[in-house]
Amino acid sequence: MASDKDTIIKVTNAAVRFNMASERIDNLKEYFVKLIKRELMFQEFMALKDINFEVKRGEAWGLIGTNGSGKSTLLKLICGILKPYRGTVEVRGSIAPLIELGAxxxxxxxxxxxxxxxxxxxxxxxxxxxxxxxxxxxxxxxxxxxxxxxxxxxxxxxxxxxxxxxxxxQPEILIVDEVLAVGDAAFQEKCQERMHHMLENGTTLLFVSHTMATVRQLCDHAIWLNKGNVVMQGEAESVCDAYMESLNLPENA
The missing domain is CATH 1.10.8 (Helicase, Ruva Protein; domain 3)
Structure with a gap:
């Protein structure tokens, strides 16, 4: 609950909507002419649909799912980069967002x-x-x-x-979105050690990865997203097992 002092992130019935052009426009001039004349047609795309997600202080959550499932969108919502189309997002603490390193x-x-x-x-x-x-x-x-x-x-x-x-x-909330995938194995291990140290000292972690072994190693909780919907959330091992089973992949992948 929002009144719970241990809750550091609370997402309630949150949805994110994007508009995509539903017709092909070959040049910028045509785009602006149609825009001014209000002839530009858009198709609504719901990137997240009624997400309910609560994180306690000091927990480590893995965000898992296939590409396009809404993981990065949820992180950007929590960081304040995106605003919810409906619903609310409450964050209590300083955030270090490692979403696009070097951006x-x-x-x-x-x-x-x-x-x-x-x-x-x-x-x-x-x-x-x-x-x-x-x-x-x-x-x-x-x-x-x-x-x-x-x-x-x-x-x-x-x-x-x-x-x-x-x-x-030492941030209160550390948000990491697949940034470790670009480094070599030794540096990835070094980053994980630093994150472990932060977790031991009370930092809350939100971690996106396609590598379930890393999610299991770093996280005690996980949330599985698919096409903007929450499929399952809870204890990391159980959620990772169910996700891997859905993909017909070995559970230790």
Whole structure:
């Protein structure tokens, strides 16, 4: 319940609606002409349908389901990036959203410059970033590439730097959306260790992954989405087992 002090995230009857153009338009001029004349037809698409989801402080939830099931949309709803078409979303705590690592980087700036730029966006002072600069570089394992423009980084290198910046503080809520998939196995393990440490110190985790073994390892709860609907939620092992069975895949995949 909303009055429960242990509840940190509460989603009640939430729906998200997108409009998709239902006709093909070949050029921008035609699009704007139809838009001005109100002749542009849209097809309604419900990305999430009446979601009810409650997370207690300190819990770790895995969000699972096939591509297009609504996992990332639910995370963006909780982060405040999207607003519900109907229903409510209540969040009590600071969020570190690792949804698109490196999305806020300026490709023309060096990695060092981007560390300070990202720090400013996150609300950190230059003095704070000075104090944590070496820690960020060491964790990202990019010491020899800090004067290189980010546009020359691989997606894996950018993700390393983004994760290192986003996790220099202990957030109340950590939201991770498949960002570990771009790193090598050793760095993925390193990120998981840092997340484990945060969980041990009280951080609440929302974690999207297609790898059930990682969900089982990190999460104590899970929610299974399919085409915008909740299929099942509860204890992580049970939800992962049911999901894997539905796909006819081994339960330890």
């Amino acid at each position: 806020g980087f300026d490709g023309e700036l060096t990695a060092t410059e981007n560390i300070y730029l990202n720090g400013a966006v996150l609300g950190y002072s230059k003095e704070f970033m000075d104090a944590h600069y070496d820690e960020i570089v060491e964790f990202a394992e990019l010491k020899d590439f800090m004067n290189m423009p980010i546009k020359n980084y691989s997606s894996g290198m950018a993700a390393r730097l983004g994760f290192a910046i986003a996790t220099i503080v």
